[in-house]
Amino acid sequence: MEKETAFYTATMAKVYADQGYWEKAAEIYRHLLKHEPERNDYLEALAEAERKIISSGKKPLGDLAPLFHQWFDLMLKYKNLQKLRKFKSGLP
Numbered sequence: 198m199e200k201e202t203a204f205y206t207a208t209m210a211k212v213y214a215d216q217g218y219w220e221k222a223a224e225i226y227r228h229l230l231k232h233e234p235e236r237n238d239y240l241e242a243l244a245e246a247e248r249k250i251i252s253s254g255k256k257p258l259g260d261l262a263p264l265f266h267q268w269f270d271l272m273l274k275y276k277n278l279q280k281l282r283k284f285k286s287g288l289p
Contacts, residue, residue, distance in 0.1 A: 202228055205225045205228045205229065206225075206229075207225075207229060207238075207239065207242075209225055210222045210225035210226050210229070210242065211242075213225065214242070214245075214246060214249075219246045219249040219250045219253070220246075220250060222242070222246045223243055223246040223247060223250065226239050226240075226242050226243035226246060227243060230243065237273065237276055240269060240272060240273055240276075241273060243269060244266065244269035244270060244273065247265060247266050247269060248266060251263070251266060
């Protein structure tokens with residue numbers, strides 16, 4: 198059976214996160230990032246959800262969780278570096 202994703206919105210993810218349902222929030226943010234990979238806010242929220250899941254002692258993705266956490270952090274840093282380079286190239 199296919200999951201119902203009609204209600205997978207940033208608002209629903211935030212509601213789940215605010216209530217401490219980090220796994221569900223992370224699932225929704227992953228879904229949203231598949232459709233809008235350029236959204237840094239989703240990426241940051243997913244990284245935060247993954248940090249909370251890991252800090253709670255749960256391993257949502259088995260041994261891959263720390264790698265995904267590192268990947269999200271590196272992706273955020275890379276996007277920020279791109280912005281800085283773009284800004285720098287616009288300076289006289």
